[in-house]
Amino acid sequence: MESSNSRSFGFATRAIHAGDTQSDNHGALVPPVYMSSTFVFESTKQGADRFEGLELGHFYSRVSNPTLDILERRFAAIAGAEAALACASGMGAITSVLWSILQAGDEIVVAKTLYGCTFAFLEHGLSKFDIKIHSVDMCNIEAVQSVMSDKVKCIFFETPSNPNMELVDIAQISQIAKVYDALTIVDNTYCTPYLSRPLELGADITVHSATKYLGGHGDLVGGMVAGSQDLLTQVRLVGLKDMTGAVMAPLTAHQIMRGLKTLELRMDRHCGSAMFIAKKLEAHPLVAKVYYPGLKTFNQYDLAQQQMLKPGGMIAFEVIGGKQAGVAMMDTLTLIKRAVSLGDPDSLIQHPASMTHSAYSVKERKAHGISEGLIRLSVGLETPQDILDDLAKGLAAIKTIAPTLSMAS
Numbered sequence: 227m228e229s230s231n232s233r234s235f236g237f238a239t240r241a242i243h244a245g246d247t248q249s250d251n252h253g254a255l256v257p258p259v260y261m262s263s264t265f266v267f268e269s270t271k272q273g274a275d276r277f278e279g280l281e282l283g284h285f286y287s288r289v290s291n292p293t294l295d296i297l298e299r300r301f302a303a304i305a306g307a308e309a310a311l312a313c314a315s316g317m318g319a320i321t322s323v324l325w326s327i328l329q330a331g332d333e334i335v336v337a338k339t340l341y342g343c344t345f346a347f348l349e350h351g352l353s354k355f356d357i358k359i360h361s362v363d364m365c366n367i368e369a370v371q372s373v374m375s376d377k378v379k380c381i382f383f384e385t386p387s388n389p390n391m392e393l394v395d396i397a398q399i400s401q402i403a404k405v406y407d408a409l410t411i412v413d414n415t416y417c418t419p420y421l422s423r424p425l426e427l428g429a430d431i432t433v434h435s436a437t438k439y440l441g442g443h444g445d446l447v448g449g450m451v452a453g454s455q456d457l458l459t460q461v462r463l464v465g466l467k468d469m470t471g472a473v474m475a476p477l478t479a480h481q482i483m484r485g486l487k488t489l490e491l492r493m494d495r496h497c498g499s500a501m502f503i504a505k506k507l508e509a510h511p512l513v514a515k516v517y518y519p520g521l522k523t524f525n526q527y528d529l530a531q532q533q534m535l536k537p538g539g540m541i542a543f544e545v546i547g548g549k550q551a552g553v554a555m556m557d558t559l560t561l562i563k564r565a566v567s568l569g570d571p572d573s574l575i576q577h578p579a580s581m582t583h584s585a586y587s588v589k590e591r592k593a594h595g596i597s598e599g600l601i602r603l604s605v606g607l608e609t610p611q612d613i614l615d616d617l618a619k620g621l622a623a624i625k626t627i628a629p630t631l632s633m634a635s
Contacts, residue, residue, distance in 0.1 A: 237490055241487060242486070245303060246300070260287075260293045288467060291476055293480060294474055296483065297310075297479040297483050301419075302452055304419045308455040309458040309459070311461055312482075314448065317343055318472025319435075321465070323411060324411075327409060333357070333359075333375065334348070335381045337362070337394060338595065340387065340388065341413070367398060380411050381411065382412075385413075388582070390542055390595050390600065391524075397427045409431060410429040411429070416540055431457060433449065439485075442488065442571070443485060448479075497520075498610075499613065500539045500541055503605055503610065504518035508523065512546050513544070513621070517541070539604060540603070542602050549577075552577065554624055559617070559619070562603070571606050571608075583596050
């Protein structure tokens with residue numbers, strides 16, 4: 227089923243079938259993994275034409291590969307995009323995109339809260355090459371507009387943001403970007419195309435860590451980009467081929483396609499379990515605050531309803547007693563694993579300030595809304611009550627150190 231002919235099919239159908247005609251696979255139900263670095267030409271002219279772009283076809287797996295081609299067409303179909311591009315990691319996807327569109331003297335507007343490695347690449351990497359970074363509160367439209375100019379080439383943000391779950395109004399920011407002929411780039415890792423399709427809301431490019439929900443099993447590292455054919459050709463031939471070389475392995479593409487087949491089912495379970503747990507955490511006397519888009523107490527609940535099909539599988543929360551209490555709670559858990567990453571069948575919990583967002587200084591974390599006591603929970607696919615029982619055991623451990631804590635902290 228070619229992606230161009232699959233728009234009328236439902237999400238799950240596209241995730242299972244799009245992009246694979248089976249015409250070149252000897253009838254194999256599962257597309258083969260083409261473990262080849264290079265491809266043979268029928269003639270010298272054919273090779274020259276493929277390098278020149280005059281003839282479609284594969285010539286080197288750093289540029290394209292038959293297995294990756296099926297994944298890219300399938301992902302484009304579920305993301306509502308003209309084209310997609312597979313990369314070796316989520317950071318490979320982000321850097322390949324930005325190196326393709328930015329040059330010395332350009333400016334980029336970014337959300338104040340980002341994944342730690344993205345923040346490090348922007349603030350400690352791109353800034354070395356005479357690219358000015360404007361870090362702003364994307365919820366404050368006046369703040370965004372105040373830094374816009376013809377020098378701004380793109381606006382980059384996550385929604386929900388990692389780790390504090392803050393949302394950005396995709397349609398509103400995209401409208402501002404278009405006034406200045408700037409691109410809107412959205413990291414859609416938390417939502418996946420099942421829960422949110424930013425391109426349909428006006429964004430130009432989405433980037434994703436396929437390591438997370440797309441692969442879905444904690445056994446691969448990968449990244450995906452989706453957008454227009456023209457933009458993705460530029461990213462493929464400049465950012466990926468020449469700048470980063472962050473090429474996905476064919477076997478990884480095969481694993482991601484396997485993950486996509488159950489994406490809708492898994493996301494439904496992640497979301498349902500997260501909602502159940504978020505409500506219970508919010509009612510717990512030792513939990514100070516819960517950040518989850520599905521809760522009516524979430525300060526951007528209405529926006530979540532507008533641009534997310536469901537509220538996702540990620541929860542951020544703070545316990546009474548701050549970081550010390552949070553560490554005590556985490557170290558008591560036995561079912562939930564203390565590990566970074568997210569979107570796995572296993573529930574994972576981590577402390578952003580000392581783990582995923584340690585690239586921020588203490589001052590930067592405070593300025594970017596990442597408290598020292600914030601805890602991030604990726605709700606897995608286990609029986610929801612079992613996850614809740616483990617959390618309850620961890621929260622009970624806080625009471626054993628309560629005399630040493632300022633319970634109002």
